[in-house]
Amino acid sequence: MTESVVTRFAPSPTGFLHIGGARTALFNWLYARGRGGKMLLRIEDTDRERSTQAAIDAIFAGLTWLGIAWDGEAVHQFSRSARHREIAEQLLAAGKAYRCYASPEELTQMREAARREGRAKLYDGRWRDRDPSEAPPGVKPVIRFKAPLSGETVIDDEVQGRVTWQNENLDDLVLLRSDGTPTYMLAVVVDDHDMAVTHIIRGDDHLTNAARQMQIYDALGWRVPVMAHIPLIHGPDGSKLSKRHGALGVDAYRAMGYLPAAMRNYLVRLGWAHGDQEIFSTEEMIAAFDLAAIGRSPARFDFAKLESLNGHYIRHSGDAELMAEIERLLPHVAGGAELAAKLTPELRQRFLAAMSSLKERAKTLVDLIVGAGFLFASRPLALDEKAQAVMTPEARALLADLLPELEAVEPWTADAAEQTVRAFAERAGVKLGAVAQPLRAALTGRVTSPGIFEVLAVLGKSESMARLRDQAQPAAV
RNA sequence: GCGCCCUUCGUCUAUCGGUUAGGACAUCACCCUUUCAAGGUGGAAAGACGGGUUCGAUUCCCGUAGGGCGCGCCA
Numbered sequence: 358m359t360e361s362v363v364t365r366f367a368p369s370p371t372g373f374l375h376i377g378g379a380r381t382a383l384f385n386w387l388y389a390r391g392r393g394g395k396m397l398l399r400i401e402d403t404d405r406e407r408s409t410q411a412a413i414d415a416i417f418a419g420l421t422w423l424g425i426a427w428d429g430e431a432v433h434q435f436s437r438s439a440r441h442r443e444i445a446e447q448l449l450a451a452g453k454a455y456r457c458y459a460s461p462e463e464l465t466q467m468r469e470a471a472r473r474e475g476r477a478k479l480y481d482g483r484w485r486d487r488d489p490s491e492a493p494p495g496v497k498p499v500i501r502f503k504a505p506l507s508g509e510t511v512i513d514d515e516v517q518g519r520v521t522w523q524n525e526n527l528d529d530l531v532l533l534r535s536d537g538t539p540t541y542m543l544a545v546v547v548d549d550h551d552m553a554v555t556h557i558i559r560g561d562d563h564l565t566n567a568a569r570q571m572q573i574y575d576a577l578g579w580r581v582p583v584m585a586h587i588p589l590i591h592g593p594d595g596s597k598l599s600k601r602h603g604a605l606g607v608d609a610y611r612a613m614g615y616l617p618a619a620m621r622n623y624l625v626r627l628g629w630a631h632g633d634q635e636i637f638s639t640e641e642m643i644a645a646f647d648l649a650a651i652g653r654s655p656a657r658f659d660f661a662k663l664e665s666l667n668g669h670y671i672r673h674s675g676d677a678e679l680m681a682e683i684e685r686l687l688p689h690v691a692g693g694a695e696l697a698a699k700l701t702p703e704l705r706q707r708f709l710a711a712m713s714s715l716k717e718r719a720k721t722l723v724d725l726i727v728g729a730g731f732l733f734a735s736r737p738l739a740l741d742e743k744a745q746a747v748m749t750p751e752a753r754a755l756l757a758d759l760l761p762e763l764e765a766v767e768p769w770t771a772d773a774a775e776q777t778v779r780a781f782a783e784r785a786g787v788k789l790g791a792v793a794q795p796l797r798a799a800l801t802g803r804v805t806s807p808g809i810f811e812v813l814a815v816l817g818k819s820e821s822m823a824r825l826r827d828q829a830q831p832a833a834v
Numbered sequence: 835g836c837g838c839c840c841u842u843c844g845u846c847u848a849u850c851g852g853u854u855a856g857g858a859c860a861u862c863a864c865c866c867u868u869u870c871a872a873g874g875u876g877g878a879a880a881g882a883c884g885g886g887u888u889c890g891a892u893u894c895c896c897g898u899a900g901g902g903c904g905c906g907c908c909a
């Protein structure tokens with residue numbers, strides 16, 4: 358009988374859900390989904406000082422936006438502290454843990470001395486075998502784990518391979534603080550066990566912790582889950598990912614106009630590959646994802662590749678779908694509210710009509726919104742610097758000559774406009790570009806835009822003609 | 835300081851002892867073209883260094899250098 362897979366994502370709610378956490382969540386989710394298993398969510402909020410509800414909400418929102426759904430209710434670690442205490446007491450009763458009365462000052466001295474003398478253990482185990490009757494009065498003890506003194510601790514990690522520590526280098530960690538609350542090291546082990554987690558997939562900043570947790574599992578006689586410690590994501594310069602580099606909350610990526618599907622695709626390829634395949638639908642990545650294929654070296658975050666991928670997903674999205682995404686995004690971007698207010702049914706219709714050509718040139722949803730700016734502009738248009746440069750007296754004269762011909766176009770379609778303009782350019786003896794650029798400048802106020810005949814069609818005849826009349830000026834004779 | 839991990843084009847990566855070291859992003863050139871994109875074609879671009887093992891090493895081993903992580907009554 359094969360046991361079903363249970364993974365978990367266990368963030369501490371001390372800040373937003375950042376990009377590395379998002380990837381860890383994605384890996385857990387993909388692994389579980391690919392095997393008919395479950396991914397649990399556990400909020401590691403045992404640090405009451407630093408945990409906030411805002412951070413918890415940000416984690417839920419971020420995962421939801423990314424399309425990563427956890428199974429069941431999120432577990433709040435703090436609510437399980439009685440159980441953690443119970444296990445600590447159990448270890449104490451079994452002689453596998455002990456009370457330690459060392460003061461903070463003593464601890465500091467020990468650490469300094471150990472460092473000075475090149476010793477690995479920072480705590481010297483002074484209360485390990487001491488009789489409790491020697492306890493100083495009035496001091497509340499912590500409970501420390503009685504770690505093995507010799508031998509080795511081995512982890513067979515799915516990503517890191519076999520990693521070995523000499524036990525003489527691992528000291529006695531605190532399980533229960535003097536105020537009776539559990540430490541992370543105890544809580545993870547107990548929770549992963551109680552939640553029946555079969556696979557622990559997390560950042561390799563936890564690799565050393567894994568050795569110590571392994572010792573706790575052993576002391577408890579519990580089965581150790583499969584471990585997979587994935588390399589961290591670094592900044593473009595190889596150093597730790599900082600805010601400047603992209604260690605932003607996933608909500609920031611949403612605000613920049615990235616699509617969840619593009620984010621997932623980018624993230625899954627960071628540290629993991631499946632031959633030469635670059636583009637993965639959700640179904641494909643679920644089917645192909647495998648722990649064994651995860652690399653062991655850290656990957657650097659690259660905005661350019663994310664953007665390129667996002668452009669790909671935008672081009673391959675339906676127009677209506679993009680319109681919906683944009684409307685969802687508007688409240689989250691600067692100036693979005695004003696834009697939303699301007700979005701009358703008629704303008705929305707124009708935006709939608711322009712979408713197929715807009716999306717060819719956009720890398721983000723924000724690009725789409727910016728690109729559609731000409732639709733929202735009010736007359737007379739303010740021409741930007743480059744557009745003004747295009748609008749020479751000759752160009753204005755050309756527009757003046759073109760005006761009556763466009764006036765006659767009926768019905769008003771991109772094709773009809775194109776025929777008229779091409780014929781006009783030919784007769785005038787100028788290149789199409791000589792007409793198209795002034796048209797673009799007059800109609801959009803810019804020097805880049807979707808195809809000019811598209812623009813004409815999307816804007817409609819009356820608005821187009823009006824904008825052209827604003828800029829046209831017959832040549833002085 | 836102690837422990838653990840990592841090292842292929844600028845970046846993400848493929849290769850599981852024998853390859854003209856492949857793909858993608860970025861970059862350059864050309865094509866297409868009303869602009870910008872997109873698309874097409876082509877180019878430049880890599881095994882950190884030093885030792886082994888082997889008929890043969892990017893691939894296996896050791897060392898060096900560089901980088902990362904951990905070493906809390908944080909998680």
